[in-house]
Amino acid sequence: MSAVEQKINETVKFFESKEVDRLEKLVRFVTTKLEKALAEHQILARVSSRVKSSQSLRGKLDKWAETPDKEPELHLEPQEILHKVNDLAAARVMTYTEKDRDAVAELVRENFACPGGFEIPFDLERKEESPRIKSNDQNHYRATHMMVAANESDCVGEFSNLGNDKCELQITSLLAHVWNEIEHDTVYKNLTGELSVLEHEAIDSLGNLTKTGDSVIKSLLRARQGREDKQQLDLSEESARFATAEELSEFLSKHFGPKVNGQEMDYAAGGRELLFCLRAVNWHHPRDITGQFAPRFLLDARKETLRLKRFLEKSQRSRPTLDAASCDLFIVAVIIKKHEALAREMRDVHSNRREKAILGVFEERSVNGEK
CATH class of the missing domain: 3.30.460.10 (Beta Polymerase, domain 2)
Incomplete structure (x- = not known):
């Protein structure tokens, strides 16, 4: 030795x-x-x-x-x-x-x-x-x-x-x-003589494939991040939806202020019925309130609310009560914009529910052609 x-x-x-x-x-x-x-x-x-x-x-x-x-x-x-x-x-x-x-x-x-x-x-x-x-x-x-x-x-x-x-x-x-290991074991640790042309070509092809694969993985991770971001946004939006009538009334007060089109508002009155209607048409997120109820549209909704009230008075009916200075204004606004969808969702709702009764008056007045 x-x-x-x-x-x-x-x-x-x-x-x-x-x-x-x-x-x-x-x-x-x-x-x-x-x-x-x-x-x-x-x-x-x-x-x-x-x-x-x-x-x-x-x-x-x-x-x-x-x-x-x-x-x-x-x-x-x-x-x-x-x-x-x-x-x-x-x-x-x-x-x-x-x-x-x-x-x-x-x-x-x-x-x-x-x-x-x-x-x-x-x-x-x-x-x-x-x-x-x-x-x-x-x-x-x-x-x-x-x-x-x-x-x-x-x-x-x-x-x-x-x-x-x-x-x-x-x-x-x-x-x-992957390429590093295969190349190392095939070339560096080769104990059986020179590699064939086919082996060299295969190793070269694998190297090119790994570089293409890097781009694919990058795209995959980017797509996954986008999906996870969307899921997180969806969760965030879901948690921001109004859970109670009190939350809804507080938001309306902060967003619109004490008056809508010059009229003092009581956002607590009718809040429960409004939240039911908003949920029925999937508008119970702050974004929906700000996007759907523009001041000009609310002015039209006020006019319609007053027409419905006159229609009830003409028919000598005291129910349902209607107040354009409360959340009834927004209930009527929802009915105007989403009448068919709201009607479908309320199909099985009992007629003594106030929001169902307001919808019924709207439909009745429309059929009678009242102005």
């Missing part, structure tokens, strides 16, 4: 006995903190994490042994060698959309510390902007890579021994993650 092989064995054993438990604690800490930050900022994403397996570590060190500029590092002590392996602990944030990658990177800056030894803060790199990937039209790898560490203030309690550790973080969209 060569000296390098012996060192690799020592390093893997040291990793298994001294590093794994602490690094598992680190990735748990990183995952929990990321999920909390994403939830607080309402960014749709999934977080996964892992500690490098002994087999994967051995494979990486074997490749170092075959690489001239990395082989000298295998003559260091096991702990020093492991310190140079950046992905012993790794986490991945998979966003629903590409646009959230930068937002996640900003959250990472706010919630984690930058490990020492890197020229660029957090060693941040958008991989698709590297010359190696930009120069290859068939390389669709899209991910933001960062290195993170626990803040000093977080290194307390069970996490007190994490101060010297670092974690590799990859930020990618869900669909880009």
